[in-house]
Amino acid sequence: MLKNHKLASAIADCGFYEFKRQLTYKCEWYGSKLVIADRFYPSSQICSNCGHQQKMPLHLRTYVSAALR
Structure with missing residues (x-):
């Protein structure tokens, strides 16, 4: 995460809970499976x-x- 500074700052801004929530939503939307x-x-x-x-x-x-x- 530290190598990609734009991605790191975006994740830090929204927090890991929001990031996980968005991933869950996108996986449901596209029919993918999210494994945590x-x-x-x-x-x-x-x-x-x-x-x-x-x-x-x-x-x-x-x-x-x-x-x-």
Whole structure:
């Protein structure tokens, strides 16, 4: 969010609740599905293909699935 200053200021102006409300409205309008992840959901540790979770230290950024090895 900090890299795009215009987007960051727009989100900061309306607040996260309003941003979430608008996203929900737009998703209903266009028939999309909005998934709100929990703050502590380990999304970068879960394989999108098989669903296996692998603990990773913060300096690692790439998940390597055991199924692909």
